[in-house]
Amino acid sequence: MNSKLPELLAVHELSGGYGDIQVVNGISTRVNAGEVVFITGRNGVGKSTIAKLIAGHLPLASGRVMVCDRDVSAIPAHGRRHLGLGYAPQEDVVFSELTVIENLTLSFPSRSLDRYRTLFERFPFLHGRLTQKAGTLSGGEKKVLSFCRAIAENTKLVVLDEPTEGVQPENIATMSAVVRRLTERGRGFLIVEQNLNLIRETANRVHVLDHGRIVFESLNRPGLRDALISRLRL
């Protein structure tokens, strides 16, 4: 169904890891405009490593990463951000010594918060803590701050690594709604996640990872996706 939509991310035979230890082996996937693709699986199977390889925070052992039809494999992380790839990491998600407002506006020329108006309506606690040091927020609040920052950067493609870890259920539902609304506007998401409720509510496609390889893949068909999620719950 989405094959005619622009391809925002194409990953071909991606391999890599940490030093001599190869964690990800020959992964291929794509994210089209208006699509949410999830990567899930047990702890330690290489989910976050894929996100880091795609975002440019780990060197590729082999393979290719294309963002908006451009090969970014040799481009550093900050360059990929300017080419349309936003990224929110799993750990160290905020600049602890900076205030919330500084975290939100660091990547923009001005400190105007206009672009955050809608997000502040959905996550009102953030607006009340603008001058607070981000390091003093709770783990879940830091995740929401990181999510909002990545969303507001307005990149065509957003890679989110475990965005709901420690986040309150009502905020997870809001995050899901925000992602769905933005996909209607043509943005694409690759999300590393273990929260199966979020996956069921938000995903177009799901990859299940094990030992650094994709072992199951649901096509863009809700029936297959739900069946896969039911199997994962067992």
Next chain:
Amino acid sequence: MPAEIADEGTFRVRIEDGRHVDLLGTYVLNQLYITAILVLVVLGLAVVFGWLGVMNMAHGEFVMLGAYCAYMVQEAGWHPLLSLPLAVVVTGTVGLAVEGSIIRHLYRRPFDTFLATWGLALLLREGVEVIFGRGYKSVDQVLPGTVDVLGIPYPAYRLVLFSAVVLAFVGLFLFYRASTLGARIKAMVTNPVLAEAVGINTTRLAQWTFVFGVSTAGLAGALLAPLVRVEPFMGLDYLLSSFFVLIVGGLGTLEGLLIGSAVIGGVDTVASAILDKSAGYIAVLTVSIFFLWLRPHGLYSRR
């Protein structure tokens, strides 16, 4: 005898021209001046070591290069003010080359930067010695004479230097606290991975931060040149006092730099006044050792 006590039980002395001078006031001015000189000298190392984590053992040599720039300007017969941009350009260019060829590959490896910059320090000292010889050079006073400060005659150049340091420090403090670039530097220092993710070119930002740090050292050398003997080994003293200031004040904050400079300057001045210069060195060293032992992060660390 140049001065004698004017009134028993007071801090006033009579100087050669018959005027009375407040000894306590002079002491306070000297203390402020010494603190300002330390801030000026240590600022570059505070940026390079405190922000980038580069243990720059060649910091004193960048001060020395700046001082030789002042000497070259004097020898060429140019206006003394030209020594300031020349020092910035020379040390900035050397810093750019050093960062690109050596330091860039060693970030987050403090011991390796220690060894590499130690070697660089030797190279710079020997290079200057080959060009200018080992002998002392002197740079003429730009502003001779004194100015009355609350009735106390004080050297004019020292006052100008003090004022320049205060302005530079306040400017840098505001820049670091309030500007977007200052926030980006803090972001790069504390979380380089996330900084890259939000689009900050951390390689380039670190490069220019390093160049800024060593240029500041060069500027300090050019400003201090009229007050000291310019020679290839002059950097060693500045290196040691810079590290003592950072040990006491703490790394990564400008407040720590100011407090460390005041403490080290104060201890040195008091011990030197009561006993002699050697006692000043020993007192500073002792205070630093106690800080390393009892308060290793200093008085105002970022951590």
